Amino acid sequence: MERIDLLVTGIGRLVTPQGNAPRCGQQMKELCEITDAAIAILAGRIVLFGPAQEILDGLAAVEISETIDVGGRMVTPGLVDPHTHLVHGGSREHELALKRSGVPYLEILAQGGGILSTVRCTRAACEQDLYVKALRSLNEMLLNGVTTVEAKSGYGLTVEDELKQLRVAKRLNDTHPVDIVSTFMGAHAVPPEFKGHTEAFVDHIVNEMLPKVAEEKLAVFCDVFCEQGIFSVEQSRRILLAGKHGGLIPKIHADEIEPLGGAELAGEVGAISAEHLLAATDKGLAAMAKHGVIPVLLPGTSFNLGLAKHARARDMIDRFELPVALSTDYNPGSCPTESIQLIMMLASLNLKMTPEEILTACTINAANALGRGEDIGSIEVGKLADLTIFDAPNIAYLPYHFGTNHTFGVIKNGHVIVW
Numbered sequence: 001m002e003r004i005d006l007l008v009t010g011i012g013r014l015v016t017p018q019g020n021a022p023r024c025g026q027q028m029k030e031l032c033e034i035t036d037a038a039i040a041i042l043a044g045r046i047v048l049f050g051p052a053q054e055i056l057d058g059l060a061a062v063e064i065s066e067t068i069d070v071g072g073r074m075v076t077p078g079l080v081d082p083h084t085h086l087v088h089g090g091s092r093e094h095e096l097a098l099k100r101s102g103v104p105y106l107e108i109l110a111q112g113g114g115i116l117s118t119v120r121c122t123r124a125a126c127e128q129d130l131y132v133k134a135l136r137s138l139n140e141m142l143l144n145g146v147t148t149v150e151a152k153s154g155y156g157l158t159v160e161d162e163l164k165q166l167r168v169a170k171r172l173n174d175t176h177p178v179d180i181v182s183t184f185m186g187a188h189a190v191p192p193e194f195k196g197h198t199e200a201f202v203d204h205i206v207n208e209m210l211p212k213v214a215e216e217k218l219a220v221f222c223d224v225f226c227e228q229g230i231f232s233v234e235q236s237r238r239i240l241l242a243g244k245h246g247g248l249i250p251k252i253h254a255d256e257i258e259p260l261g262g263a264e265l266a267g268e269v270g271a272i273s274a275e276h277l278l279a280a281t282d283k284g285l286a287a288m289a290k291h292g293v294i295p296v297l298l299p300g301t302s303f304n305l306g307l308a309k310h311a312r313a314r315d316m317i318d319r320f321e322l323p324v325a326l327s328t329d330y331n332p333g334s335c336p337t338e339s340i341q342l343i344m345m346l347a348s349l350n351l352k353m354t355p356e357e358i359l360t361a362c363t364i365n366a367a368n369a370l371g372r373g374e375d376i377g378s379i380e381v382g383k384l385a386d387l388t389i390f391d392a393p394n395i396a397y398l399p400y401h402f403g404t405n406h407t408f409g410v411i412k413n414g415h416v417i418v419w
C-alpha cells in the first residue's frame with residue numbers, strides 16, 4: 001500500500017459485528033470492540049482498522065491524503081434501514097383523531113382512508129414533488145446515521161404511478177450519498193378501481209406491472225402485504241413467484257395483525273426477509289429459520305398503532321436462532337418517523353433486545369436483509385467505508401438516552417458527508 005485517501009483517528013471506541021453473514025441467536029451479542037482505534041480508507045473502502053498505534057506504525061511509510069480526528073467518539077458501521085415506504089405524497093395527520101378514538105388500522109383502510117388516502121396523494125403528485133418530499137426524509141435518515149435505505153413503491157397501484165415512485169427512488173439513489181435499494185410493492189392495497197376484484201388486481205400486478213418493473217430494472221425486491229382482507233397467502237404466493245420469475249427477490253409483510261401463514265410462505269418461496277411478524281406462529285418462525293429468512297422487526301409500528309402486542313424478538317433470537325434485523329418502516333400511516341435511533345429505544349423497551357443485539361440488527365443483519373452483507377453492515381477490510389460517528393460513550397447509550405439524535409458525523413463511501 002503506497003497511499004491512503006483518509007485516515008480516521010481519535011476513535012474512542014470502535015464497535016462492529018464481524019463478517020458478512022447474518023448473525024443468528026447468540027452471535028448477535030458478540031461484537032468486536034476496540035478502544036482507541038483508527039481506520040484507513042482507500043478508494044471508498046476500508047483497507048485497515050485496529051488499535052490506533054498499530055495502524056499508525058503500519059502506515060509510517062505511506063502517503064496519507066487526509067486525516068480526521070473524531071475526538072474520542074464512538075464509531076460503528078453506517079446504519080442500514082431495510083424497510084421504508086420512503087417515496088409517497090401527502091401525510092395522514094387528519095387520521096390521528098380517528099386512530100385515537102380506537103378505529104383499527106385495517107378499518108380506516110376499509111373505509112377508503114389509510115394507505116388509500118396516500119395512494120390518492122401519490123397519484124396526484126408529480127415526480128419532482130415526490131422527489132423533494134422523499135429527499136427531506138432521506139436527509140433526516142442520513143443525519144440519524146443511516147447510510148443505506150430500502151424504499152418501497154405501493155402508493156401508486158397503477159403501472160404508471162408505481163413506475164413513477166420507483167423512478168423517484170432511482171433518482172434519489174443517483175443523486176444522494178445514501179444508497180437506496182428499491183422494492184416493488186404493487187400488492188400494498190387493492191385500489192378503488194379494483195374494489196371487490198382482488199383477483200383481477202393480482203392478475204394486473206402479475207401481467208402488467210411486474211414485467212414493466214423488471215424490464216426497466218427499477219427494483220431488486222418484490223414485496224406483498226399478506227394480511228387478512230388485503231392479499232391472501234395464495235395471492236401473495238402468486239405475486240412473489242411471478243416476481244421471482246422476473247428476477248425480483250421476494251420480501252413479505254407477514255403476519256402483522258392475523259396469523260395468516262405469511263411467515264410459512266416466506267420460507268416456502270425463499271424470501272430474503274419477512275417483516276412485522278407480530279402474530280407469526282412457532283411453525284412460521286421455524287419455517288423461516290429452516291430457509292434462512294431474515295425477520296425484519298418494526299417496533300415503531302406496533303408502538304405507533306398503540307398495540308399491546310409486539311414481535312417476539314426474544315423467541316426469535318433465543319429459541320429459533322433467527323438473525324433479527326430492525327427498521328423504521330418509515331411511512332405516513334403506521335410509522336411516520338425517520339428516526340432509527342427511536343427504533344433502537346423501542347427495540348430495547350418493547351422487544352427486550354440488548355444493545356449488542358440492537359446494533360447487530362441495525363447493521364449486518366439489516367444489510368443481509370437487503371442482500372448487501374458482502375459490502376456493508378460491518379467494519380471489515382474490503383467493505384465500503386460507511387461509518388457512523390456517535391457522540392455517545394458506548395452502544396448502550398443509544399437506546400438509553402432517547403428522543404435525541406446522537407449522530408455526530410457520517411462517512412459514506414470514504415467521504416465525510418456529515419460533520
Ligand code: NIG
Nearest residue numbers: 115225253329331332333334
Ligand atoms: O408496513 N402494512 C402495510 N404497510 C405499511 C403501512 C403503510 C401505510 O399505512 O401507509 C407498514 O406498516
Ligand code: FE
Nearest residue numbers: 083085253329
Ligand atoms: Fe411496511
